[in-house]
Amino acid sequence: FLMIYGIVALQTVQQASNLVFQERVAVARSLARAIDERLAQSERDAPEKLFLPSLTLDNARRAQTDLFIATQITPLVAIELEKYHIELLNEIGATVYSDSENQPLTVSPHWHLIEASARVNATGTNVHPTPRGEHVIAFAPMTRAPYYVVIEQSADEAFELPRRMQTQFILLAILTISGGLALAFLTTRRVVKPVNVLIHAANEIARGNLDHPLAEGGEGEVGALARTFAEMRARLKESQAEIARWNRELEARVEQRTRELRALVASSHALSSTLDLDPLFDILIHEARGVLPAVQGIALFLYENESQLLIVRSSYGLDADAARQLRFRVGEAIAGKVFQTATPMLLKTAAHVRAIQNDFSAESRAYFSNAVEQRDVQSALGAPLISKGIRVGALMTYSFSFENAFAESDVPVLQAFADQAAAAIENARLYAELARKEEMRAHLLEKVIQAQEAERKRIARELHDEVGQTLTALTIGLQSAERHLPEEFAHLKTQLKETEMLTTQTLKEMSQLILELRPSVLDDLGLVPAIRRYAENRLERLGTRVSVEAIGLKKRLPAIIETTLFRIVQETVSNAAKYARAAHVNIRLNQNNGTLHVQVEDDGIGFDAEDAFKLKDNWRGLGLLGMRERAALVGGTVTIDSRLGKGTRVMVEVPWKEK
Numbered sequence: 337f338l339m340i341y342g343i344v345a346l347q348t349v350q351q352a353s354n355l356v357f358q359e360r361v362a363v364a365r366s367l368a369r370a371i372d373e374r375l376a377q378s379e380r381d382a383p384e385k386l387f388l389p390s391l392t393l394d395n396a397r398r399a400q401t402d403l404f405i406a407t408q409i410t411p412l413v414a415i416e417l418e419k420y421h422i423e424l425l426n427e428i429g430a431t432v433y434s435d436s437e438n439q440p441l442t443v444s445p446h447w448h449l450i451e452a453s454a455r456v457n458a459t460g461t462n463v464h465p466t467p468r469g470e471h472v473i474a475f476a477p478m479t480r481a482p483y484y485v486v487i488e489q490s491a492d493e494a495f496e497l498p499r500r501m502q503t504q505f506i507l508l509a510i511l512t513i514s515g516g517l518a519l520a521f522l523t524t525r526r527v528v529k530p531v532n533v534l535i536h537a538a539n540e541i542a543r544g545n546l547d548h549p550l551a552e553g554g555e556g557e558v559g560a561l562a563r564t565f566a567e568m569r570a571r572l573k574e575s576q577a578e579i580a581r582w583n584r585e586l587e588a589r590v591e592q593r594t595r596e597l598r599a600l601v602a603s604s605h606a607l608s609s610t611l612d613l614d615p616l617f618d619i620l621i622h623e624a625r626g627v628l629p630a631v632q633g634i635a636l637f638l639y640e641n642e643s644q645l646l647i648v649r650s651s652y653g654l655d656a657d658a659a660r661q662l663r664f665r666v667g668e669a670i671a672g673k674v675f676q677t678a679t680p681m682l683l684k685t686a687a688h689v690r691a692i693q694n695d696f697s698a699e700s701r702a703y704f705s706n707a708v709e710q711r712d713v714q715s716a717l718g719a720p721l722i723s724k725g726i727r728v729g730a731l732m733t734y735s736f737s738f739e740n741a742f743a744e745s746d747v748p749v750l751q752a753f754a755d756q757a758a759a760a761i762e763n764a765r766l767y768a769e770l771a772r773k774e775e776m777r778a779h780l781l782e783k784v785i786q787a788q789e790a791e792r793k794r795i796a797r798e799l800h801d802e803v804g805q806t807l808t809a810l811t812i813g814l815q816s817a818e819r820h821l822p823e824e825f826a827h828l829k830t831q832l833k834e835t836e837m838l839t840t841q842t843l844k845e846m847s848q849l850i851l852e853l854r855p856s857v858l859d860d861l862g863l864v865p866a867i868r869r870y871a872e873n874r875l876e877r878l879g880t881r882v883s884v885e886a887i888g889l890k891k892r893l894p895a896i897i898e899t900t901l902f903r904i905v906q907e908t909v910s911n912a913a914k915y916a917r918a919a920h921v922n923i924r925l926n927q928n929n930g931t932l933h934v935q936v937e938d939d940g941i942g943f944d945a946e947d948a949f950k951l952k953d954n955w956r957g958l959g960l961l962g963m964r965e966r967a968a969l970v971g972g973t974v975t976i977d978s979r980l981g982k983g984t985r986v987m988v989e990v991p992w993k994e995k
Contacts, residue, residue: 348505352498357461360474360487360494363420365459368476368485371424375480420487421471427454427482436488446486450475454484463491534565541569589745613764617650620757624731625652627753628717630741633708633734635659637671638761639727646671646730651707653734658706668700669693674718674730680747680754683716685739708736717742719754723762731757793859807843811836848873855902863898864889864925870902871909871923878913881920888927897992900970901925901934904963908936908986911959916940916984927992932972934988942983945976963988 424433429447446464450473453460457477464471470491475484492499617636624634633653637646646664667676670692674681683689693713696704713734721729731754735741814836821829858866868884875882892898905923912921918940926933945960960976963986967974972990 348501352501353495356472356494356498357474360420360472360489361459361461361476364474364476364485364487367422367487368478371483371485372478372480375478419493420489423486423488425450425454425484425486432483444486446473446475446488449473450484450486464488534562537565537569541572547573613761613768616760616764620731620760621650621652624733624750624753624757627749628733628742628746630735630738630746631733632736632741633713635662635671635707635732635734636729636757637662637664637675637732638721638729639666639675646675648707649729653736654707655709658703661703662700662707663703664700668695668697669704670716670718671730671732674720674732675727678720678722678727680717680719680751682742682744682747683713684742686712686714689713689716708734711736714739715741717746717750719747719750721754721758721761723758726762728758728761803846807839807846811839811843814839858898858902862892863901866898866902867905867923867925870906871921874909874913875921880912880918882923883920884923884925886925889925893932893992897932897970897990900966900972901932901988901990903966904974904986904988905934905936907959907963912936912938912940912984915943918983930991930993932988932990932992934990935985937983937985939983942978942980944980945978 421436422433423431423436423444423446425444425447426432429443429451431442431444434444449462449464450460453475454477459474459476461472461474464473468490471488472491472494473486473488475486477484620636621634625631631653634651635648635654636650638649639646643663644666646662646666648659648662651659664672666672670681670683670689673692681692683692689712693704713736715735715738716732718730718732720727721731731750733742733750814832818829818832818836821832823829855866855870857869864884864886868882871882871884893901909921909923912918916938918938921936921938924933924935924937926935960974964974967988967990970990972988975987975989976984977987978984
């Protein structure tokens with residue numbers, strides 16, 4: 337708009353300036369015509385004063401004519417052209433007439449400006465710079481004589497109107513620009529200010545400040561945008577508040593679940609800390625209180641297969657004596673229903689509890705009332721005890737003060753704890769059963785070993801007392817018969833000698849068998865002499881040197897311990913004789929800090945002890961297992977250290993303190 341306005345204003349001023357020049361040319365023409373008309377009139381009235389055709393022939397006549405014309409033009413100038421400076425120039429540029437200070441008949445200072453146009457008899461305009469400023473000149477030729485009319489005017493006067501127009505245009509432009517700027521400022525302020533408000537609000541929202549108020553944006557698009565933005569802020573604030581609420585709820589749930597998980601983990605460690613049932617029941621009740629802090633009473637019901645009843649084995653917050661009298665059938669009361677359905681049960685109100693427990697028998701109702709100390713159960717939560725798909729009981733929790741003490745979220749927590757408890761109870765039961773069977777096995781093994789030792793002793797005694805004496809008598813008889821037989825019966829004497837030798841060998845083997853079965857020295861002299869005699873008798877004939885050392889054994893040991901240690905050493909020495917090919921066997925017995933230590937070490941070829949225990953139908957492995965079994969009967973242990981080419985070392989430890 338300003339560009340168009342500037343172009344139009346410039347064109348208008350230019351046109352006004354052109355009109356100034358055209359107006360001055362018109363004035364010059366008009367004056368030239370007026371002078372021409374005077375000359376024409378003068379030619380008619382006083383032809384003797386004008387010599388127009390001969391201006392160029394006679395200077396005197398030229399001067400006369402110039403003077404005459406000057407006298408004729410003066411009235412015209414005085415009347416019509418007071419605002420202009422008038423000059424009349426002849427064909428050589430001399431001033432014929434001038435109302436300024438120009439001297440007559442001198443060359444006009446304007447001639448050089450109009451000379452070119454004058455020679456072609458044309459009109460024109462020009463700007464003449466003077467010491468007093470620029471002047472506008474306009475000139476026009478006369479038709480009746482070779483004269484030129486020149487009018488001069490100050491440029492300030494001539495261009496007053498265009499310059500005034502220019503000033504007005506400039507002022508108008510300034511006003512227009514100012515108005516436009518003001519309008520633009522107001523418009524911008526009207527539009528930008530709400531936008532800035534929106535930007536500020538957006539920045540506040542970006543910083544998380546949703547409480548920053550948003551002013552109304554008025555009408556129009558900006559107002560609609562502001563209202564939309566305000567609605568968005570309000571919704572964001574609501575969403576943020578809702579998200580914050582969700583976060584608080586989530587954090588509370590996470591914290592609650594964390595506490596529950598910690599309690600479950602702690603209870604898992606606690607429940608796995610013992611395999612004894614009675615301490616386990618106490619631990620179970622204690623840990624259940626940590627899992628559900630709102631609980632005020634707990635009862636642990638276990639199912640007995642013999643009576644087919646649920647019996648309280650441990651409790652908390654109940655009368656212990658009355659609780660032990662509780663006997664629920666399957667399906668009776670809450671505990672019976674939980675066990676029957678194998679699903680947890682949540683009863684939030686006292687009315688709900690009464691509705692479920694309305695099937696009490698009179699005896700059970702009396703015992704239960706005494707157990708809860710005549711209090712009303714306000715809410716209850718029960719979970720079945722299930723291990724490997726087998727129901728073993730039910731865990732009941734009670735609140736006597738508040739309804740809705742337990743929430744839905746407590747159900748899986750208690751069930752998880754009940755699963756841990758059921759597994760721990762089942763493990764403890766299995767351990768107790770295993771311990772009972774192990775005790776029975778050990779007792780039976782002890783009886784078998786005692787019977788075996790008694791039978792060994794009986795057989796050894798019979799062999800010694802009967803067969804040994806018979807073989808001894810037979811040997812003596814054969815020796816006597818051999819001495820008294822005549823020489824002619826040399827062949828018979830030889831047979832008797834061989835029979836005597838065979839009998840003697842049989843007697844030795846029987847003695848060795850008696851030693852293997854039950855050496856009498858063990859009963860007569862004790863463990864160390866029996867071990868020394870057996871080891872020397874068994875190994876020295878094979879070329880193996882034997883050393884037996886006893887430290888701290890001042891008195892006889894109990895017969896069961898002596899027999900056990902002798903049999904272990906006997907098995908070890910026998911294995912060394914059969915397999916070790918050892919040059920030395922060292923046997924050391926020591927009593928220290930209430931423990932008997934027996935060590936048998938050889939420098940033989942050794943063996944892989946682990947493979948020996950793994951091989952089936954391996955008599956050596958069975959012998960090693962027998963050693964361990966015997967040691968276990970007296971609370972001892974057997975450790976075997978052997979490697980191929982590195983010899984063998986057998987260490988036995990048996991706890992025993994001399995009373």
